[in-house]
Amino acid sequence: MATVTFVDESTAGARTPAWALQIFEERLTLRELIRRRIHQEVAEYNAATSAPRRLLVQPTSTERALNGDPVQRSHRRVDAARQVALAEEAFGRNGFVVLVGDRQVEELDDEVDLRRDTEVTFLKLVALVGG
Numbered sequence: 001m002a003t004v005t006f007v008d009e010s011t012a013g014a015r016t017p018a019w020a021l022q023i024f025e026e027r028l029t030l031r032e033l034i035r036r037r038i039h040q041e042v043a044e045y046n047a048a049t050s051a052p053r054r055l056l057v058q059p060t061s062t063e064r065a066l067n068g069d070p071v072q073r074s075h076r077r078v079d080a081a082r083q084v085a086l087a088e089e090a091f092g093r094n095g096f097v098v099l100v101g102d103r104q105v106e107e108l109d110d111e112v113d114l115r116r117d118t119e120v121t122f123l124k125l126v127a128l129v130g131g
Helices: 030-047 061-067 080-092
Strands: 002-010 019-023 027-029 096-100 103-105 111-113 117-124
Touching (some): 019 030, 027 030, 030 080, 111 117
Antiparallel strands (some): 096 117
16 A cells, blocks of 8 residues: 655745545556545545635636635535546646656656655646746
8 A cells, every 4th residue: 555645836836735645556547646636635625614725626716606705614516527627637738747756747647656655746837927
């Protein structure tokens, strides 16, 4: 069993606190790893009495509009399948890159080796302004 630690960073320097997920397989495709991460986040989001701080893909504007103020105690459910599709689309258009350990994974269907303490970094690419 692997303990996968997820870290979100941006090229602007922002970094969110790491969090871990237990995964029983030793090899998964990046697509499946992203799917499991998002399903865990969405499950936590949907069960929370207030919106959690971390999500790889933020709820759409329609979902935010339906949920109202994130501080409210009740909010509508986020659709995990939709969030997975949005994450795959964002990865495909280079919205973020994924590093497993020190290796960049370039395709969603590439398999990654998961060890006891694997760190997976999601690096959000921020467009440069100006020249």
